[in-house]
Amino acid sequence: MAAEVKKIAVVGAGNMGHQISICCALAGLKTSCIDVSAEQLRKAESFLRNYLPDRIARGKISEKDAGGVESRLSFTGELEEGVREADFVIEAVTEKLDLKKELFRNLDRICAPQTILATNSSFFVSSLLASETARPALVCNMHFFNPALVMKCVEIVKGPHTSEETAGVAMELASKMGKKPVLLHKEIYGFLVNRILRRIMDEALFLLDTGVASAADIDSAVVNALGHPMGPFTLMDLTGIDLSYHIAMERYRETGDSAEKPSPTVVEKYVRGEWGRRKGRGFYEYKNKG
């Protein structure tokens, strides 16, 4: 089925979008990467210009294949031009529901009636967007992980509106990109990976907050006993304690369930501005910020 997907449009050239675009072009697909920000498009093009020679130098790709990627991948600020003839659109714009809704309305209007519209959103299920379109059966979640060029897992989430065929095309497409897609048969907040991660983080914070062990020892146990590449506190420092705080608060506001509130340690670190690696201090101290 995915063999029929010949052209992809990725909307958003930010952190995720520009990498997803390169994954598509590496898989041999004609790809256009679209963003409203000229600065982001410039950055994405400049990343590609450095990325390809680096891959050639490491022997991961031939000069001929790199040339193919450059000829297949184009960047544009014009939505209509970018999605022209696209069989599959991956939306990777800023995580704001109203923005995504408006974009899906526009995509539904502009794209051919058979074009599949997928969202890379980490938290919004596709039924929130499918209802903005006249093609709900062709809408699904296709959630890549950061960095998308490296991470193999892609979560394909089938909403009640999504057809079997649409989910199948998304699965095959991800496989074609060299990914290891997983299928969720129903929509659920946080999908698979972030739900499991959340439980691990919550338990790690409980063990820290109750004085059972230090952050360093909990991280060490998770790395050396469970085989994770990094412990939960190292990971929170990397992704940002402010992000952990906001996600928990948002969830608490939505559900009213006090169990969803951020842990006391996360609140304390958030208030002190100790947000992790970016700030030079989180659960650990860092010599260099960023």
Ligand SMILES: NC(=O)c1ccc[n+]([C@@H]2O[C@H](COP(=O)([O-])OP(=O)(O)OC[C@H]3O[C@@H](n4cnc5c(N)ncnc54)[C@H](O)[C@@H]3O)[C@@H](O)[C@H]2O)c1
């Ligand atoms: N960053 C992550 O770790 C991660 C991981 C998985 C999924 N996601 C999801 O991917 C999406 C994008 O996240 P990101 O981290 O790449 O964000 P980002 O802020 O790096 O990039 C978002 C891009 O969207 C562009 N944009 C905004 N409105 C637009 C519009 N109407 N048309 C075209 N472009 C528009 C912005 O200019 C920006 O370049 C979000 O939904 C997020 O939940 C993020």
